[in-house]
Structure formats: structure tokens, C-alpha cells
Amino acid sequence: MGASSSTEQVSAEQREAETLAASTGALPMLQKSFSRLSNPETKAIPLTSLQECFCIAFNNAKCETPYVPDYFLQLLDQLGPSIVDLFFVAEKGGISWVEFVRGYTKCCGRMSASMSLGALMSVFSVTTVKVGMPSKLQFESDDADCKISGSLRPNELLVLLWMCWIMTWSSRISKFSNGKLNLDLPDINNLVLSAIVSCTEGGSDLNVWDCDITRLEVQLPAGKIHTWALNTVPNLADCFVQFVHVKLQNTATSESEMEASSSSVSDVSSAKSCDARLLTCGRAWAISLSPRSTIGQEILRVCFPRDGEGSEESLLYRSSLHGKGLNRFWSNIEGYHGPMLMLISASSGNSEGSTNSRRWIIGALTQQGFENKDMFYGNSGNLYALSPVFHSFSPSGKEKNFVYSHLHPTGRVYEPHPKPVGIAFGGTIGNERIFIDEDFARVTVHHHAVDKTYQPGSLIPDQGFLPVEARVLDVEVWGLGGRTAKEVQISYQKREQLFTEQRRKVDLKTFASWDDSPEKMMMDTMSDPNRVNREDR
Template structure:
């Protein structure tokens, strides 16, 4: 049998080699089960049509978070399965044998540098676009055995299609066992992410008008080499969409259709209507963009509220929202205190004329990811963190390694009457005290964003378009804090709040026996003083 173990005496060195590489990925049993399920017993090979069907995406309709879907997207997804098989699996007359099946899997999910995986993903998009008849300007040239060079350019609409193709693979792998309506695809709004690629790759990207920009009609060329560099520095986790899809589809093909349906009644209409009613700053598209910059468990946690398998995650992960819990540092602190896991804070602000009819009103969102809980301190602290420009253009600013002024959070001082040099009350990220990169006052009414020259903690870059060199002050519209520490961090915070409530209740208790004693009552003291005010009393010590 083709999937037999390499311990047998008649196994070739070629089979031993590919099986050893597959074992390093931990997927040997998955590949054996999938091959046994898909292979024809007579030829001991997988028929070409069966393998294409295994990786096919047959979505009939879509629901978009905001953008209008290009007409060619569904056609692109229809050709994904055949393109994968043609690109990565070598077939003979009988189909794909065991060795070529494992070798094809290694081309998709093998242990290789991220740059090679991103190159593979862009090759797949180019090959799928050719099959779907989409006029792409990408050229793929084979340099050496297993190495390829991609040249040419992409339009912003091509970048949108490419990212949505990656999202479709992730959505399929995360919802296959839970979503009843498998023929409908939910698409997030990823305009800020596409504009990030445009600004970074286009020659005149910085001179474009980026406020309320429609990426589907932008006519700028993005060189393929620069686009690969942008992916490598901004969305390194994009490869997980592809590898999770390949593993999930091989896993699903070993189960019967009855098993995969399970007992879930989730539907896309229920999910999309829930998302439409949810006016949180952290939309599905923004959450996915942030997750693509993180290669850790946080990447999965931040996306949990947007998949049907985790319908209750929104209420659990949203720790604080100013419009819901009240504005100000005190209200903020009462909700986040005791949470010791990673947290994502988003600040929505408007600069210019904030009236509804004004055309000069510019709304933008910035964010910061901290890897520890907030502390009430009069100095900067933290071990790691990331700054984000969320909207209208997405950018990530990781630590520069020069300073460690990651977070500043300071409440009104308690127990102090006078301070010669009081420290500012509020929340800040980067920079120094009095000269912070991002500073939000204690009332959560205004936020100040300064040029990156004042900050040596985070990397350089603008937090919104046309930021300039002078400090920019804006009105705060909304503040959100999302907990990304998982169930354990929430349980620890719940225990902390329960303990604090108990201590508060104990401090409020009144000893009725002492209170009822006339000798110890304030009334007796006042009566004695009025009876003989000149009486000398020894101070009780």
C-alpha cells in the first residue's frame, strides 16, 4: 500500500525522505488517513478529480461587511482547488500516488521560511487568476528546483482579491464544522489593510487622498517585489490561512458529511445580522488585520468573536467600552483592574470640525496591544507592546528595542495633599512623560498624537494620514479594551473582583454593639463638651 510505513524493507529511499519530512510537521497520521480515504484501492492513487474536490471552495453567494464584492471573486474561488492540485501535486495516469501526495503537502505546509510560504501563496493566486480568466500582471518564473521569482505588478483591486482569497480559506477552515449554510461566504471590510499595501508599495502612495478612499477604483501599480516585502513585514501570519485550510480540508475529507454537520444550527444570516448590530470599533476586518501581524495564540483569540463556533466570545472579550461603561479613567479602571493577560485598546477620535455636516471632519482609529495588565504608576512600564494605526490606513509599529516606555497609566493620586510636580493623569504609549507618542487624558475627552521623533520605544511612522510634525489633538469618540488572555485571564479577573467586593463589604460593616454604647458615642462627647467646655482633657494615647 502506498501509505505504508517506511519501516518496511521494500520502502524506497525517496519514500523514506518525504515521510521523514512529513513527520517533522506532525502530520503523518493525517496524511495516511486522508490518502486511505481518497485513494482508489485498485490503482493505490488519488484520482485527480477527488483531490480537486477535496480543496474546492464552492461558495454561491457572499455577505460583505462594507465593501462591494468584485464580480470575479466567486469565480476565483471556484478555481482554487484545481489550481492547488496543478501547482503542488504531480499526477500520473492513475492519479496522485502516496509519494507525490506527501510531497505536494510539504510544498503547501512544510517547514520552510515565511518568505517562501508567502511567495507560494502569491503563486497560487496568480495561477488561480489565470484559470479564472482574471487579467493579472503577475509573472512567475522558475529559477531553480523549488524556487520561483515573481515579477510584474498588482492593482489595489488585485490586492483586495488576494487578501479575500486568503480570508475565504481561513473562514472555511474555521466554520466548516459549525456553519449550516456552507455555500455563503462572509467577507470583512479590509480597506485599511489594502491601503497599507498601496502606501507602502506604490511610488506615489504617500501623495494619494486616503480619507474615504475606495480601493476598488484606485489605479496605481504595486510592484510584486515590494508587495512581497510588505507582506513579510506587515502580515506575516497570512500563511496560516493557507496551512490551516489545507490541514482542515484533509481532516474533513476523512469524516463523513453527517459528522461534519454535527448539531450546530448556526447560519450566516444570524452571524451577519449580529455583526451588523454590533457597532464595536473592533470589526471583523480590523480584528483580522491585527491578527495577521501576530504569530502567537493572541492571533486566534482576537478572531474568536467573529466565527460561529465562538458566539459568546464578544461579551467575554470586550472588557471596557466607554459608551457602555462610562467615560473616564475611573470607569476604565473599575472594568480592567485585575485582568493580567494581553489587552488591545482602541481609540476612535475625530480631528477638525466634529459636526455631522462638516466635510473637514476626519475620523481615525489608533490602537495599542499590551502583553500585561495595566498598572497605576507615575512612570512608564511594560516589557513589550505594539502600536497600530487602524483606520483609515492600517500600519503596525513594533518595538524598536531602544527604550521600554511601552505603557503609562496613572490615576489621580490618593492620600496626597500636595505635589510640587504632579504627574499627568491619563493613559499613554511611547515617548516620555509630558512628551508622549499617544496620550489620552483622564476624562477620555481628548487624545494627543505626536510625531514619532519623540518616541524611541516604537518604530517610526504616522498614526493617521497627513499627521505632520506638530502634536495633533482630537476629540475622543469611543474607547474600547479587549482582553486577549483567554478564559484563564477572565477567571483570574473574576476572582480578583469577587475578593475586592468582599473586602469592600467588610469595611462597610458597622459594629452595632459599639455603635449602641453611650460611653463611646459621639453624642456623649458633645454633651460633655457643652457641659464644661473649659475642662482639661488628657489626650488618649
């Protein structure tokens, strides 16, 4: 077994390997995993056993887009052998304890995001070669932080991103299921288009509104893809790290624990269930790759729901379901104190139904609930361009005009300079980066020059310097505060409903006497307005 007793003499190599693994907190798990996978006689893990550990089991693969390469399923079959060949050195009897721990550290040890991304791209390169597809990626050395050269075509980048998606899918479901489940590949063309626009000189001239990425023959330089991933989807490499960790962790888990956890599995084939939503699985996954926080895990629940934690519980408001308008919106989100994700689908161009109209989706992530204020507020947030191209805009640190949400004042008080009624993100009052009117009928997007709160960039392709006013098609708001925030909101709504019912009740006993009724008082005042009513003492 990997754990050495106190009487055994530990070599310097083993002590160094165990120290690096212990820094990740995974040493006890690795000891259990090695004990279950290794051969007691040779005290080493057979090569085939470790390869099977990283296999991905599923019934069939379905895709939201019509294009799936013929070699894609073969690539998934070769993923396990590629990981073992790259990171685990096999000796005569198999993979020893020291090499097993070293291999884990190469995959999941403490390293920079750039090194993790390099390891991911090397896995993809080796796997494509194994299935007979030539790889144009070149690595100068075997080190994890080596320089990567070469290029990828858009359809190859799509396969790489799908491979990362499947790693996330397998990591999430393997904790709760031992059986094979259906695999749904999401539509992530917005991520591929984002890379094309960022990595090619002619990306700005690309017609992203009507583009078939599978037919594009442009070459995306590996170095620019590396930079794009670090800036736009910094969590992409974590898909590989979590995949390796969870697969080894599952081997260390007893069968009884696996059976107990598998009872909480729901239908993980969730792509169909979210087709009609703005927050599709592909868009939710893209957003989860951008922030460095725990919110990404909450967003992933939309892609991989479980029993008791369904994605519909996180949907707080949808205009097509609850009705358009600020009042309908407020009645559904009031009382929710936690991070929220708001998505706006709009159509800009000519009249409705026109061939020149273009549909796009943008989003805003807030770190707190909405408040009825006539000024900007908030501590942090993100803006997103979700369709047709994905971009993420984090806080710039210059200003803190993150959120603006203002309803009509309850009292009929004269305001010489009334504040706009609606919801906004970024910019200043009157020049908001995003502004939605109170009827949720129109949305206005200004150029990033008016906004110093969020990073600059176009929320809409071909946005230009002039404000873009578009017709709102649908609005969604998702609560990302977990079960606790939802329970607090439910308690708040029940309390408000109780107060409303109490205010509606009329005590008829107070109006039993005509002399005490307000009607008699009003009639007496109208009949003789100059009469002085003496107060009874």
C-alpha cells in the same frame, strides 16, 4: 495505504518524502487522509477527490463594501483545482502516496515566510487565469522561492486579500461544521490602502480620507507587494498553509468526531454582529496578521466566535456602553491579568459636525494588564494605525516605555510635581506618543521622534511634526488572555464587591450606649477642649 509495512521495501524517494512530512508532525494525519481519499484498487487518490477536498462550501456571500467582482465566486470554485494542479503531481491512476506527501510538503512544509508567500501568490495567479482573468504576475521558475515580477492593481490586491480571508474563514469553521454557512466579506480597504501607500511613489500624495480603491488605476509592483506583506502582515501566508492543513486533516477525521465538534458551532456570520464595534472583523483580522504570537488566535475569535467563547466575553470596556472616564475604565478592566487590545476612535479637525473633521482609529496591544503607576511599565506591545490606513509598529528595542496608566492618588497628599493623570503609550512623561486624558475626552498623538519604544511611523495620515489633539469618540478594550484570564478577573471582582459590601455595613450594637458613641465624644471635646480625658485602665 501510505503507511508501508516493515516487510515492504521503501524507496529512497518515499523515505525522503516521509521524512520531510514527519518533520512537520503531520505524517500520521496524512496517512489517515490518504487512506480515506485513495482508491483501494489503484492505491492512488483520484484527481477529482483531492480537488473536492479543497473546495469551499457556503450559502451566499455578503460584503461590508459595495464592490464585489463578478468573477470572485468563480475564483473560489477554481481554488481547489488550482492548488492540486500546482502542488500535486498526478500520475496515470491518480495521485500516489509519494506525490501526495510531496504536495503537502510544498504547501505546508518547513519554509521561510517569503517562500510561503510566493506559493500563495502563485495560487492566486493560476486561479485568476482559470476564471478567464489575465494575470500580470510572472514567476521565473517553478520553485517556491522563485523571483516574482509583474504587478497588481488595487482591486486585484483586494481580491487576493479576500481570498486569504476566506481561507482563514474556511479553516476556522470547517473544524466545527459540516454544513454550509453564510460568508461575510469584511471591509479591508485599510489593508489595501496600506499597500498602496507603501508600494507606490505617489502613495504619500493619495487622499486616503476619501478614496475609492476600485477606481484606482495604479500598478503595484509584485516585488514591493511581497516586501510590504512580509513587513506589515507577515502571517498572511499562514492563511494558505492552515487552509491546506485543515482541509486534509478533516478528511482524516471520522464522521462521528466531526458531528461531535459541529455541535459547538455558533453563527459564524459575524460581520453584522460587529458592525457597531470599533474592532470590526476586518480590523481584527488585520491585527491577527501582524504579530508572530498566539495572541493572533485570540483576536480571531472576534471574527469567528463559537458557543461558550463568544466575542462579547472578550469585550472588557466600551466607553459608549460603560461610560467615559478613567474611573469607569478602571472598574471594568481591573483584575484582568493578560494581554489587552485598546482601540481609540477620534475626530481631528474643526468643530464637531464640521465637514473638515476627519475620523480615525488607532490601537495599542499590551502583553499584560493595566496597573496604576506614575511611571511607564511593560515588557512588550504594539501600536496600530487601523483606519483609514493600516500600519503596525512593533517594539524598537531601544526603550521600554510601553504603557502608562495613572489614576488620581487616593489620599489628599500634596505633590510638588504631579504626574499626568491618564493613559499613554510610548514616548516619555509629558511627551507621550499617545496620551488620553482622564475624562476620555481628548487624545493627543505626538510625532514618532519623541518615542524610542515603538517603531517610527505615522499613526494618522498627514500627521506632520506637530502634536495632533483630537476629540475622543469611543474607546474599546478587549481581553486577549483567554478564558482563564477572564475567570480570574470575575473572581477578583466578586471578591472586591464582597469587601465593599462589608465596609458599608454598620454594626448598630456598638452605638447602643450614648457614653460609647463618637457623637458624645465630639460634643464633650467641643464643650471643654482643655479638659484632660483620663484613659481607663
